[in-house]
Amino acid sequence: MTEHEGTPHEDAAPPVPRIDPAMFTAGGPGKTVIAASEEFTGQLRARVEAEGGVLLPGGTREEADMARASLAALKGWAARRDRLPEQRADLLAAAWWSGWRNVAELARTADVSRDTVYDDLRARGIDPKDKAVTGRPLPRFVPLRAEAMRGLTDLADATVGPAMLTVAPDQLALTAWAITGALGRITELLDEPESRPWHRDVLAQDLTARLQTALGHAHALAATGQTDEQLASHTHNHLLDVIEDETVAGTAALTLVLPPDGDQVTVNIGHADGRGDRPRGWTVLRSDSPLLDPELDGAEHLAIQAALATLAETLGRHLLSDEDKDQESVPPIQICGVLYPANNSRYCTLPLGHQHTVHQMATGAQWPV
Known part of the structure; x- marks a missing residue:
């Protein structure tokens, strides 16, 4: 062979x-x-x-996320260790501009030598010997960088991750974990090459979804320990506070399209006036469909109110102000419009019913009436 x-x-x-x-x-x-x-x-x-x-170990997406976060946090610890001198210089510069000009005090607080303080301040464009400098300068623009955000994400992973190692994390931990995921998506967006706009779209949509998840957990957190009366009172008082300066949603009609056949359910959303069995300001749902359960818990009440506020704010930007309405009410100028004999695509632009003996185009060309 x-x-x-x-x-x-x-x-x-x-x-x-x-x-x-x-x-x-x-x-x-x-x-x-x-x-x-x-x-x-x-x-x-x-x-x-x-x-x-x-x-990665783990049988579910959540377990895989935790495993990935654990490795990222361990890797992030090494990266943060390497970035400590840079971060120390930033913190010393911030302390200097906030009014702490005693180098010996800065050195003791940071547990470094005075020479290190001098070097760090000079690295940030500060002359430590110029004690006459007063006030705080405008911060220098520094673009958001993927590497810096990665350090923040790794720190968040290391901080929040252990709080998720339980059967039932509390709402605050779930909120922090969703925000940690959002930080990760921001990091990926900063690191994503512009040659792949389709992938950027996917990352941006996932960023929105993670923030929405965080908002849902925050609503559940805000409703914890609050009675319906307290939540409704907060909603009512908030609307009274902002109604003179902001557009608010009073009522809304929403059509829900149900799977799989596209059946529709119309839901009317409003606020209780306090004369029924619900406290004033509580979200009220009404529908002719027997499919709708109108009873809400506190987190659902807050979620619907947040959605209504978003709708009011967005649609309010498309409403004409009084000044705009005055401008819109000015009638348009009407022109004569008689066609030019030599060219039917041109016409007289003089006012309608003009008394001139000639017609005239915008270019100045004239012909007899």
Whole structure:
């Protein structure tokens, strides 16, 4: 048998593990996990690591997010350690411009030598010996950088991640975790090349979704420990406070289109006036459809009020002011419009019913009436 017929070269790469697609089996009605044999998992891990990657543990997306965040936080710790001198210089400069001009005091507070303080201040454009400088200068513009945001994201991962290692994280931890994910998306957007606008769109949409998730948890947090009367009173008083300066939503009619057949349910949204069984200011839902359950909890009340405020603010920007309405009420100038005999695409631009003996175009050309 020749070398080409079956004897490999000594430097030939080891065979790539063969993964049988039949080894995949979807797991669970939510299809959030994949059941796979140890053999398949080992082969997959070998292939991923051969490409320089890491196969994350965890059977669900949430567990994978936690695993990814844990590695990112560990990596971020090393990065923050390397950036400590830069951050120290920024903090010393901030202290200097806030009025702390005693170098010895700055050195003691930062637990560094006076020479280090001098070097850090000079690195930030400050002459430590010029004690006559007063006031705070305008901050220098520094564009948002992916590397700086990555450090912030890693710090957030390391801080918030441990609070998520429980069966039921509290609403404040869930809010912080969603914001941590949003910080990660901002970092990716800063690091995303402009040559892939489609991917930027995906990241931006996910950023919006994560912030909406954070808002939902914040609403649940705000409703915790508050009675319906307290939440309704806050809503009512807020509307009274802003109604003279801002556009507010009084009532709204919303048509819901239901899956899978497109059936429609109309919901009217308003506020209780306090004369019924609901406190004044509470969100009231009305509909002719038996499908709607009009009872709301505190978090749902806050979520609907936030949505109404967003609608009012957005639509309010498209309403004409009194000054704009006055301008809109000025009738347009009516022109004669008689066609030019030599060219039917041109016409007289003199006022309608003019008493001139000639017609005239905007260019000055004239012809007899």
